[in-house]
Amino acid sequence: MKLGQATIKDIARELNLSASTISRALKDYPGISDETKRRVKEVAKNMNYRPNAIALSLRKSRSFTIGVIIPEVVHFFFSTVISGIEDIAQSRGYNVILSQSNEKLDREISSIETMLSNQIDGVLVSYSKETESFDHFTRVLDQGFPIVFFDRAPAIPNAINVMVADYQGAYDATIHLISQGYKNIVHLSGPKALKISIDREQGYRDALEKNGISVNPANIIECPLGTLEEGQRLVSELFNSLPERPDAFFSCNDIGAVGAMKACRDIGLKIPLEVGIVGFSDWQFCAMLDPQLSSVSQPGFMMGARATEILIDIIEKKLDVETMERNLILETKLMERDSSRRF
Amino acid sequence: MKLGQATIKDIARELNLSASTISRALKDYPGISDETKRRVKEVAKNMNYRPNAIALSLRKSRSFTIGVIIPEVVHFFFSTVISGIEDIAQSRGYNVILSQSNEKLDREISSIETMLSNQIDGVLVSYSKETESFDHFTRVLDQGFPIVFFDRAPAIPNAINVMVADYQGAYDATIHLISQGYKNIVHLSGPKALKISIDREQGYRDALEKNGISVNPANIIECPLGTLEEGQRLVSELFNSLPERPDAFFSCNDIGAVGAMKACRDIGLKIPLEVGIVGFSDWQFCAMLDPQLSSVSQPGFMMGARATEILIDIIEKKLDVETMERNLILETKLMERDSSRRF
DNA sequence: TTGTATGCGTTATCAT
DNA sequence: ATGATAACGCATACAA
Numbered sequence: 001m002k003l004g005q006a007t008i009k010d011i012a013r014e015l016n017l018s019a020s021t022i023s024r025a026l027k028d029y030p031g032i033s034d035e036t037k038r039r040v041k042e043v044a045k046n047m048n049y050r051p052n053a054i055a056l057s058l059r060k061s062r063s064f065t066i067g068v069i070i071p072e073v074v075h076f077f078f079s080t081v082i083s084g085i086e087d088i089a090q091s092r093g094y095n096v097i098l099s100q101s102n103e104k105l106d107r108e109i110s111s112i113e114t115m116l117s118n119q120i121d122g123v124l125v126s127y128s129k130e131t132e133s134f135d136h137f138t139r140v141l142d143q144g145f146p147i148v149f150f151d152r153a154p155a156i157p158n159a160i161n162v163m164v165a166d167y168q169g170a171y172d173a174t175i176h177l178i179s180q181g182y183k184n185i186v187h188l189s190g191p192k193a194l195k196i197s198i199d200r201e202q203g204y205r206d207a208l209e210k211n212g213i214s215v216n217p218a219n220i221i222e223c224p225l226g227t228l229e230e231g232q233r234l235v236s237e238l239f240n241s242l243p244e245r246p247d248a249f250f251s252c253n254d255i256g257a258v259g260a261m262k263a264c265r266d267i268g269l270k271i272p273l274e275v276g277i278v279g280f281s282d283w284q285f286c287a288m289l290d291p292q293l294s295s296v297s298q299p300g301f302m303m304g305a306r307a308t309e310i311l312i313d314i315i316e317k318k319l320d321v322e323t324m325e326r327n328l329i330l331e332t333k334l335m336e337r338d339s340s341r342r343f
Numbered sequence: 344m345k346l347g348q349a350t351i352k353d354i355a356r357e358l359n360l361s362a363s364t365i366s367r368a369l370k371d372y373p374g375i376s377d378e379t380k381r382r383v384k385e386v387a388k389n390m391n392y393r394p395n396a397i398a399l400s401l402r403k404s405r406s407f408t409i410g411v412i413i414p415e416v417v418h419f420f421f422s423t424v425i426s427g428i429e430d431i432a433q434s435r436g437y438n439v440i441l442s443q444s445n446e447k448l449d450r451e452i453s454s455i456e457t458m459l460s461n462q463i464d465g466v467l468v469s470y471s472k473e474t475e476s477f478d479h480f481t482r483v484l485d486q487g488f489p490i491v492f493f494d495r496a497p498a499i500p501n502a503i504n505v506m507v508a509d510y511q512g513a514y515d516a517t518i519h520l521i522s523q524g525y526k527n528i529v530h531l532s533g534p535k536a537l538k539i540s541i542d543r544e545q546g547y548r549d550a551l552e553k554n555g556i557s558v559n560p561a562n563i564i565e566c567p568l569g570t571l572e573e574g575q576r577l578v579s580e581l582f583n584s585l586p587e588r589p590d591a592f593f594s595c596n597d598i599g600a601v602g603a604m605k606a607c608r609d610i611g612l613k614i615p616l617e618v619g620i621v622g623f624s625d626w627q628f629c630a631m632l633d634p635q636l637s638s639v640s641q642p643g644f645m646m647g648a649r650a651t652e653i654l655i656d657i658i659e660k661k662l663d664v665e666t667m668e669r670n671l672i673l674e675t676k677l678m679e680r681d682s683s684r685r686f
Numbered sequence: 687t688t689g690t691a692t693g694c695g696t697t698a699t700c701a702t
Numbered sequence: 703a704t705g706a707t708a709a710c711g712c713a714t715a716c717a718a
Contacts, residue, residue, distance in 0.1 A: 052696070
């Protein structure tokens with residue numbers, strides 16, 4: 001019993017053949033006698049031979065591994081995306097190497113460095129909230145290294161992005177609130193550093209204006225943290241400060257919506273009768289709340305899957321980076337539930 | 344501008360030195376003149392040199408990569424574990440390669456095969472619900488390959504497991520319900536194939552018996568799916584069929600607890616006044632529900648972190664597999680919230 | 687202080 | 703039909 005894995009050489013020694021013959025026999029190359037193939041495969045099996053992917057990578061300068069850099073794993077939406085990534089990668093014979101930035105720029109940078117060191121074939125990135133300069137990405141992009149961004153699209157010309165229709169989703173949500181007769185709709189917005197926050201806010205604005213409602217700046221509340229407590233606190237403060245009491249909230253995320261829900265309940269407002277609430281992302285728990293929370297559903301799995309398909313197609317040159325469509329926008333779907341349905 | 348990455352040879356050529364000198368200079372070996380070191384590092388930087396981790400792996404037969412095989416990524420508890428894994432791995436200089444089995448045995452088997460091919464240094468496993476034979480694990484364990492199991496501990500002698508105190512958590516939850524004066528406590532149990540289900544059920548049983556309450560087999564309802572709908576349906580049926588109406592539910596997972604909550608509400612029962620409910624896992628949404636759901640909190644991040652530390656310690660021979668403690672059990676914590684607090 | 691040779695596991699190329 | 707050799711990028715034992 002030798003320690004470590006059996007190699008081609010071990011098989012060669014066992015059968016008094018050369019390593020090249022073993023290699024060829026194992027891959028059913030023509031010009032190897034059937035008898036030899038049979039014997040080689042038999043011995044390989046007995047020795048529990050397993051090809052060394054590292055050696056292969058070195059030789060081919062290809063690792064069949066893609067990297068994923070993501071802000072957080074413990075996040076319903078992102079974990080869904082990862083699932084989609086992993087699914088496609090696995091079915092196309094690629095490994096997935098995962099790194100979370102925890103929303104930190106320096107971890108993002110060191111992650112991409114390690115991954116490049118590890119000769120990954122391409123990388124999927126959703127950058128951190130701290131990231132404002134994209135040099136660490138352009139540098140590697142300029143070397144012709146494949147990167148596909150998802151969810152958060154950077155300000156890089158020619159970057160390849162897979163996003164959800166944040167604008168449209170926010171627009172739909174706001175229109176829905178208007179159509180339910182809510183008059184004074186507040187938007188809980190996200191960190192301004194993220195394009196998704198800006199797009200969602202714009203969808204909200206346009207929906208109001210399209211309906212002849214002028215946008216009141218005091219009705220847009222930025223929630224940089226995105227926590228429940230923050231949402232609850234900000235909405236409570238709003239109730240005390242705003243002259244005209246809001247009768248609806250469109251939050252850029254579900255957690256904030258729950259915060260708003262609690263704040264409303266704290267002062268005895270009935271949902272959806274007196275206040276309407278809509279979130280964004282359609283996290284699992286939306287349907288568990290009472291009343292069930294309306295939310296804009298984002299196709300996370302699909303996003304991961306499509307981004308991965310695109311990345312691998314680029315790696316395998318089935319897609320031409322020069323001529324391809326560089327922005328893929330996936331549709332959202334408004335899940336109308338009890339928290340915003342009066343009729 | 345050459346395509347591909349600069350290598351040690353490129354630097355050597357540039358400086359008219361040998362590759363070995365470059366290698367040594369970059370690693371600050373003694374016996375290289377400071378001047379040479381300086382020049383080498385300068386050129387390395389200019390050429391954007393990045394060591395090829397694949398070549399290193401091949402040479403050292405070590406990849407500094409650990410594999411993670413997990414049933415599902417889109418799962419609050421598991422995603423928390425992954426986060427802990429990733430955190431420690433990153434801080435100790437290891438990559439994480441991720442594969443989800445989707446609770447399928449064949450994917451689990453093929454995942455471990457690919458990972459071994461990729462020369463990972465060790466693997467963290469939470470096996471699938473389908474897995475009943477553990478041959479695919481014992482085979483590699485017997486070769487001396489490091490595996491640490493987490494959450495779901497297999498029936499393998501000498502396996503190294505990191506688990507939560509399922510028995511104790513369930514026991515605590517049940518005692519809590521009893522102490523709140525609930526008399527007829529039903530247990531929604533999990534798939535019998537998982538040890539965690541059995542342990543939780545046993546905790547429930549023992550808590551009752553310790554308090555002189557005999558266990559009514561009709562009060563233990565198996566929920567193999569673990570979905571909200573399943574929980575809701577089974578509890579509704581229970582209300583119609585059981586002679587004596589249950590006044591409390593201890594569910595082996597939070598989703599089932601929400602199902603029970605809905606079923607109670609459907610027939611107008613007040614929580615916690617008329618019915619008490621406790622879940623297991625303390626998912627994020629527990630605190631968002633109304634009433635807030637009591638639940639047994641599992642230290643997911645800690646589990647991932649500890650399992651990874653143990654694995655890496657084994658890999659780096661800081662722990663001796665022969666003599667080490669093979670079972671690490673992490674404590675749970677009962678989060679008492681409104682759904683079960685009458686006093 | 688630096689260079690040469692060798693090998694990690696595999697395969698493509700060029701023999702035989 | 704099979705074998706010998708070189709190469710992928712790097713580190714190290716041994717030479718000089």
